[in-house]
Amino acid sequence: MKLSKKTIIQLTILAVVAMIPLVLDNDYYLDMIINIFLWALLAGAWNLTAGYGGLLSLGHAAFLGIGAYTSTILFVKMGVSPWIGMLAGGLLASAVGVLLGYLTIRLKGPFFSLATLAFAEIMTIIAVNARGLTRGSEGISVPFKPSFANLVFQGKIEYFYIGLVLCLIPIFIAKYLEHSKIGYYLMAIREDEVAAKSLGVKSVRVKLIVTAVGTFLTAVGGTFYAQYIAFIDPYYIFSVGLSTQIALMAIIGGMGTPFGPVLGAILISFASSYLRSALGSAQAGVHMIVYGLLLVVIVILIPHGLISLTQRKWKKQAANKGGDKTIVKN
Amino acid sequence: MLLTQIIISGLLLGGIYVLLSIGLTLIFGVLKIVNFAHGSFLMIAMYGSYLLFKQWHIDPYLGIIIVAPGLFLIGIAVYVLVIKRVMVAPDVAQIFATVGLSTALENTALLVFHADYLSVRTTYADVVLTIGQIRISLALLIGFLVAIIITFGLFGFLKYTYMGKAIRASTQDELSSVLVGIHREKIYMVTFGIGLATLGIAGAILMPLYPVFPTVGSHFVLIAFVVVVLGGMGNMVGAMFGGLIIGLIESLSGFFISPSMQQLVYFVIFILILVLRPQGLMGFKLRRRVVAK
Numbered sequence: 162m163k164l165s166k167k168t169i170i171q172l173t174i175l176a177v178v179a180m181i182p183l184v185l186d187n188d189y190y191l192d193m194i195i196n197i198f199l200w201a202l203l204a205g206a207w208n209l210t211a212g213y214g215g216l217l218s219l220g221h222a223a224f225l226g227i228g229a230y231t232s233t234i235l236f237v238k239m240g241v242s243p244w245i246g247m248l249a250g251g252l253l254a255s256a257v258g259v260l261l262g263y264l265t266i267r268l269k270g271p272f273f274s275l276a277t278l279a280f281a282e283i284m285t286i287i288a289v290n291a292r293g294l295t296r297g298s299e300g301i302s303v304p305f306k307p308s309f310a311n312l313v314f315q316g317k318i319e320y321f322y323i324g325l326v327l328c329l330i331p332i333f334i335a336k337y338l339e340h341s342k343i344g345y346y347l348m349a350i351r352e353d354e355v356a357a358k359s360l361g362v363k364s365v366r367v368k369l370i371v372t373a374v375g376t377f378l379t380a381v382g383g384t385f386y387a388q389y390i391a392f393i394d395p396y397y398i399f400s401v402g403l404s405t406q407i408a409l410m411a412i413i414g415g416m417g418t419p420f421g422p423v424l425g426a427i428l429i430s431f432a433s434s435y436l437r438s439a440l441g442s443a444q445a446g447v448h449m450i451v452y453g454l455l456l457v458v459i460v461i462l463i464p465h466g467l468i469s470l471t472q473r474k475w476k477k478q479a480a481n482k483g484g485d486k487t488i489v490k491n
Numbered sequence: 492m493l494l495t496q497i498i499i500s501g502l503l504l505g506g507i508y509v510l511l512s513i514g515l516t517l518i519f520g521v522l523k524i525v526n527f528a529h530g531s532f533l534m535i536a537m538y539g540s541y542l543l544f545k546q547w548h549i550d551p552y553l554g555i556i557i558v559a560p561g562l563f564l565i566g567i568a569v570y571v572l573v574i575k576r577v578m579v580a581p582d583v584a585q586i587f588a589t590v591g592l593s594t595a596l597e598n599t600a601l602l603v604f605h606a607d608y609l610s611v612r613t614t615y616a617d618v619v620l621t622i623g624q625i626r627i628s629l630a631l632l633i634g635f636l637v638a639i640i641i642t643f644g645l646f647g648f649l650k651y652t653y654m655g656k657a658i659r660a661s662t663q664d665e666l667s668s669v670l671v672g673i674h675r676e677k678i679y680m681v682t683f684g685i686g687l688a689t690l691g692i693a694g695a696i697l698m699p700l701y702p703v704f705p706t707v708g709s710h711f712v713l714i715a716f717v718v719v720v721l722g723g724m725g726n727m728v729g730a731m732f733g734g735l736i737i738g739l740i741e742s743l744s745g746f747f748i749s750p751s752m753q754q755l756v757y758f759v760i761f762i763l764i765l766v767l768r769p770q771g772l773m774g775f776k777l778r779r780r781v782v783a784k
Contacts, residue, residue: 211583215582217582217583217586217587219527219586219590264762264766265762265765265766268765268766269582270582270585270586271525271527271582271585271586272525272720272724272765274525274527274586275525275716275720275761275765276761276762276765276766278713278716279713279716279717279758279761279762279765280758280762282713282754282758283755283758283759283762286751286752286754286755286758287755289751290751290752290755401709402594405590405594408587408590409587409591409594412583412587416583446597446598446599446601446602446705447598447602449594449595449597449598449601450594450595450598450599450602452591452594452595453591453592453593453594453595453596453598454591454595455591456587456588456590456591456594457573457587457588457591457592457595460577460580460583460584460587460588460591461573461576461577461580461584461588464580464581464583464584
């Protein structure tokens with residue numbers, strides 16, 4: 162097999178990233194990188210359905226919460242290993258996602274977003290009220306019993322490598338979508354659903370398949386979050402704010418590309434820690450003000466995300482659009 | 492008797508919900524944009540009304556004459572700076588421009604006012620009228636009456652004034668309205684302004700009843716979405732009935748099921764309506780018009 166120049170560069174970057182813990186023995190930076198992996202996983206999973214499928218969910222936190230709660234409840238109440246819990250949470254999230262998707266996937270643009278938003282609210286209410294299972298608004302702590310089977314570790318290095326592997330999964334799936342039949346179907350539906358359907362694309366089925374994959378990965382991220390942070394709070398884990406932040410990273414980085422969400426996660430995480438240290442913790446919401454405005458500016462000025470600035474393909478497209486405009490004017 | 496009490500409380504509450512939703516449905520009807528920042532503008536209105544009371548002891552109801560025009564101007568500014576630029580953009584830009592705006596506004600409020608619950612103490616906030624065995628909160632009754640006046644005022648404006656007719660024409664057939672010389676940009680701008688001005692009034696009406704905090708909008712905006720979808724997006728009469736229905740459902744389910752489950756009930760209704768009747772309960776008229784074309 163002959164590797165292309167691009168693949169070699171990507172593998173080199175991966176190898177360099179994988180060596181970080183060997184040279185960097187600083188918990189603060191390792192924590193930041195683990196967080197980047199988590200965000201990249203979540204934004205990448207959102208990107209599969211939203212970026213490639215055009216399903217703009219504003220309630221992805223619901224699946225994150227399903228994953229976190231499933232593995233944690235199984236672990237705390239029945240002593241089931243979170244590795245199995247991760248799988249169980251993922252499957253449950255997939256099942257719920259497909260069921261919800263089956264009901265709402267025909268809704269257009271903002272209406273689909275509204276339905277997902279309402280779904281996340283429903284999950285919050287259930288989690289807060291099913292006290293017997295979830296301990297309600299108190300939240301659940303994950304007991305600190307370090308072992309591989311418990312997915313709880315003393316140091317950060319294990320989390321680092323697990324996070325790294327997890328955040329690669331959506332990238333591989335996105336790459337696969339770009340060169341496979343189902344990916345072509347999905348993008349055809351995103352661009353023009355009626356045309357795709359009339360050519361025989363089973364639009365609901367294709368969208369549901371990608372929803373199942375995306376929600377599964379989001380729930381896996383939920384389990385990882387619960388094990389790493391060791392605490393779940395229903396008002397945070399199902400919140401619109403969290404859903405927005407997941408989407409924001411993918412959009413700022415570049416939707417519908419394999420690496421856009423990763424770029425978004427890296428930039429936003431670095432920006433966060435910079436803004437926090439520059440402005441002090443007294444100004445709690447400042448970084449969120451910046452992100453909100455950044456999101457507005459990006460969707461208006463660079464709708465394909467920051468990664469598009471590095472791609473010639475997009476520039477060419479932009480040039481073509483300019484050409485169309487002059488024709489209309491004449 | 493108890494049931495009558497619950498129904499009356501529900502209807503009064505519903506009146507407030509109508510006021511919260513009417514601007515959202517108006518904006519969607521004309522601009523075809525779902526304003527996800529609707530709740531944040533309500534939050535601004537409530538803080539405005541709070542500040543007027545705190546600084547100059549202006550009663551929230553009197554403060555409407557300042558807050559509503561203020562929100563109108565904010566609406567014009569937001570239209571020119573943000574909304575105008577995403578009018579023909581893909582869904583993702585339309586949705587996330589207002590989502591981003593909402594995030595920025597909520598966190599600005601957090602920075603300026605902190606997360607504290609701020610409320611206005613008025614002399615009438617605790618007054619309860621007793622008619623027979625029915626007890627009615629005065630502030631809620633005033634809110635209901637104002638909601639009715641504003642809703643009918645808006646209907647009158649749309650029906651009888653030149654601007655209102657132009658707005659309706661633009662909703663019904665955009666191309667023809669442009670052809671007969673209606674300035675589309677101006678219509679959009681004014682509509683967005685009016686939509687936000689109704690929130691200025693809603694904020695002032697809510698202030699004696701409810702404390703203000705940075706995320707107050709995200710609670711109310713979900714109710715507004717439920718109301719608007721129930722009534723049919725863009726349908727003003729629908730929003731009026733939708734608001735009253737949701738008010739009733741909230742107070743009935745609070746009594747018969749459990750107060751903690753109230754929201755669950757209307758979110759489930761919300762998803763069911765979106766799935767089963769996306770045109771809303773009153774949506775048949777809109778659909779017939781499309782067929783007639």
